[in-house]
Amino acid sequence: MALDSDQEHKLTINLSTDPTLLGSARTAIEKLAATHKFDAQSCEEIGLVVNEALANVIRHAYGVGTDGPIQIDVIVLDGELTIKMRDWGKGVNPDKLPPSPASIDPLKPGGLGLMCMRRMMDSVVFEPQPDGMLLTMKRKRAVRDATPTVAAASSSADTRKK
DSSP: OOOOTTSOEEEEEEEESOGGGHHHHHHHHHHHHHHTTOOHHHHHHHHHHHHHHHHHIIIIIIOTTOOOEEEEEEEEETTEEEEEEEEOSOOOOGGGSOOOOSSOOTTSSSSOHHHHHHHHSSEEEEEEETTEEEEEEEEEOOOOOSSOOHHHHHSOOOOSOO
8 A cells, every 4th residue: 555645644542541452552553653664673662662651651640450541643744653642640740750760670660661752752742631641752754775875874863862
């Protein structure tokens, strides 16, 4: 299927805080990104970020075991994927949380979601709502030269934080 890059393509996912639904939301968004020619690594990173964001909503906005709605709108336009994730939970603003420590124990659960989101996406914005939170994340499709030079292949044009 040929896609017109000037045309907006949108996917809306409505789900509850049931953790078993995370995988299907992640897969649908990864497939949309792949359809729009995001490379395999980008699709995996986008999927991971979606999974982490949903896990944070379940854990922090609603609390584990509490049922609540989550709406995800995914828009692809001109090589940029935008994910808008809306919850109606407690409205915890991650920008007000203390920064992640310099050294994080990778074996200890928690604490990596925000860091992953900020490192793997081009833009991450939390907008408190009167009745919850709106998270907007953006990622541009990587533009790769079909015949990279040796110098270009060894340098990185990736602006994401390492």
